[in-house]
Amino acid sequence: MQLRVAYANTGEEYVKRQGWQQATLSRCPLHPQGDCGFARHGTYARVSPPGTLITRYDCPEGHRTFSLLPDCYAARLSGQLSEVEDLVRAVEQAPSQAAACATLRLEIELPGVQRFVTRRVQAVHAALVVIKGLLPERFGLCAPTLLAFALVLGVSDVLVALRGIAEPWLQELPRPLGFSPRRQPGGGRDRARQHRAGADPPGLVA
Numbered sequence: 659m660q661l662r663v664a665y666a667n668t669g670e671e672y673v674k675r676q677g678w679q680q681a682t683l684s685r686c687p688l689h690p691q692g693d694c695g696f697a698r699h700g701t702y703a704r705v706s707p708p709g710t711l712i713t714r715y716d717c718p719e720g721h722r723t724f725s726l727l728p729d730c731y732a733a734r735l736s737g738q739l740s741e742v743e744d745l746v747r748a749v750e751q752a753p754s755q756a757a758a759c760a761t762l763r764l765e766i767e768l769p770g771v772q773r774f775v776t777r778r779v780q781a782v783h784a785a786l787v788v789i790k791g792l793l794p795e796r797f798g799l800c801a802p803t804l805l806a807f808a809l810v811l812g813v814s815d816v817l818v819a820l821r822g823i824a825e826p827w828l829q830e831l832p833r834p835l836g837f838s839p840r841r842q843p844g845g846g847r848d849r850a851r852q853h854r855a856g857a858d859p860p861g862l863v864a
């Protein structure tokens with residue numbers, strides 16, 4: 659299970675400062691009263707930025723591990739939320755997704771680019787639709803796009819800001835913003851792959 663670590667900086671800064679050493683969890687989320695053997699359980703590596711380690715805790719009694727994911731990182735996807743945000747914003751501002759793909763310099767084979775972009779755009783927009791419904795007084799009148807949310811929030815990094823704003827619902831919100839392990843809208847064929855990759859795949863590129 660992934661848990662949020664409030665973090666205002668970039669992944670590069672997190673690596674430089676070895677942020678995983680400061681990421682701590684004082685109590686077991688399943689057993690706040692204690693007595694379950696809850697303890698630190700090492701780290702796992704993420705591919706990007708190189709050197710990233712994520713702190714992990716283990717609850718032996720609940721048979722659960724907890725990963726402490728800083729706000730800058732995309733959940734269940736390689737890289738950072740800022741990279742996802744750049745991509746989705748580029749599509750939102752382009753005349754079409756195909757036009758955006760033509761200008762994006764992605765290090766993937768061309769046939770895969772459309773699918774790569776579609777998955778991210780759909781996942782982010784699906785999360786924004788859910789957040790509109792959860793916080794209608796704040797986002798009810800706003801279009802479910804990063805550009806519209808940026809205007810309402812007055813920030814440039816919308817996805818990072820939403821980690822904090824939508825914290826109570828992160829377990830239900832779709833990746834890469836939220837931590838839901840469920841498959842994404844439009845990504846039906848991903849199910850087997852996600853399952854095989856496990857609960858917390860470092861560096862998974864969907």
Ligand SMILES: [Zn+2]
Nearest residue numbers: 686689694717
């Ligand atoms: Zn526990």
